[in-house]
Amino acid sequence: MYKISRSFSVAVVLLLTTVLIANAGGWAVITIDELPAQITAGQALSIGFTVRQHGQTLRSDLKPIVRFERSAAQEAFEVTAQRQGGEGHYVAEIKFLSAGQWEWQVDIEQFGMITQPMPTLSVQAAQAATLTKAMPAQTRPLPLALILAVVRAIDQMLMGKVDAAPISQQMKPVSLAAAQPTPVDQAALGKALFSAKGCVMCHSHDAVNKGQSVFWFDGAPTPDLTVNKYTAEYLHSWLKDPASMKPNTSMPNLNLKLTEIEALIAFLQAAH
Numbered sequence: 656m657y658k659i660s661r662s663f664s665v666a667v668v669l670l671l672t673t674v675l676i677a678n679a680g681g682w683a684v685i686t687i688d689e690l691p692a693q694i695t696a697g698q699a700l701s702i703g704f705t706v707r708q709h710g711q712t713l714r715s716d717l718k719p720i721v722r723f724e725r726s727a728a729q730e731a732f733e734v735t736a737q738r739q740g741g742e743g744h745y746v747a748e749i750k751f752l753s754a755g756q757w758e759w760q761v762d763i764e765q766f767g768m769i770t771q772p773m774p775t776l777s778v779q780a781a782q783a784a785t786l787t788k789a790m791p792a793q794t795r796p797l798p799l800a801l802i803l804a805v806v807r808a809i810d811q812m813l814m815g816k817v818d819a820a821p822i823s824q825q826m827k828p829v830s831l832a833a834a835q836p837t838p839v840d841q842a843a844l845g846k847a848l849f850s851a852k853g854c855v856m857c858h859s860h861d862a863v864n865k866g867q868s869v870f871w872f873d874g875a876p877t878p879d880l881t882v883n884k885y886t887a888e889y890l891h892s893w894l895k896d897p898a899s900m901k902p903n904t905s906m907p908n909l910n911l912k913l914t915e916i917e918a919l920i921a922f923l924q925a926a927h
């Protein structure tokens with residue numbers, strides 16, 4: 656008798672706990688509009704995003720709080736995002752006061768704890784940024800003084816006056832290196848988008864959230880995307896509009912841009 660009532664009460668407690676967790680409002684997929692390419696300390700920046708409850712329903716009645724933390728320096732701040740634009744869309748106005756690596760997340764109280772990891776943002780110091788901004792790498796002319804210095808140095812070397820080392824030192828700090836465009840690492844960008852666009856909330860990938868996100872939609876688990884089983888062409892169509900490939904799919908159309916789709920494909924196809 657004792658045994659029965661005890662296991663019964665355990666069952667009731669378990670049941671209640673499950674109901675309580677479920678009632679916390681469930682979960683949401685956050686899709687960042689665009690990852691800021693270059694962030695400078697002290698400059699105003701807007702981060703826009705869309706909230707889909709359970710990955711499906713656009714919710715416009717929320718107060719998302721964007722929290723930033725630079726753990727190395729024990730600095731932190733938060734900004735409440737404002738409703739702006741289309742359904743389910745919010746914008747947070749931000750200003751980083753110091754340079755460094757900032758971790759962040761978007762919390763929505765109504766949904767309990769949000770666990771979507773956002774890619775770390777790298778903020779550069781104001782001074783370094785002004786230089787680059789004033790003269791974009793591609794258009795920056797080689798300063799005449801530098802050209803003259805190099806010509807003079809080569810001249811001197813040819814005449815046997817100096818060895819090669821001082822020349823390379825003269826050339827190092829100047830814009831020759833900066834004039835070369837930095838190739839964007841597509842797979843790295845795709846990895847950041849995997850988090851920022853919300854894929855990470857429904858899919859696991861060993862390089863991001865090993866085995867952590869498995870949901871059952873319509874009786875089947877969401878595929879783990881670590882090992883790519885798809886052609887680039889298929890991924891293109893799928894990510895552009897999943898329902899065009901499978902009309903009843905539970906995967907939402909996240910309105911990805913072509914460049915984002917390409918980066919995501921590079922990430923999914925990279926060997927991990």
Ligand code: HEC
Nearest residue numbers: 684709710852853854857872877878901904905906907919
């Ligand atoms: C709300 C949850 C959710 C989000 C967010 C989501 N997916 Fe999916 N995804 C699914 C589900 C569910 C399926 C299985 C679909 C089916 O078979 O109908 C799926 C299937 C896939 C497939 C396999 C398609 C196939 O034909 O088997 C790929 C690839 C994929 N998702 C990539 C992504 C990427 C990349 C992102 C982010 C840009 C993403 N998903 C975001 C739920 C989601």
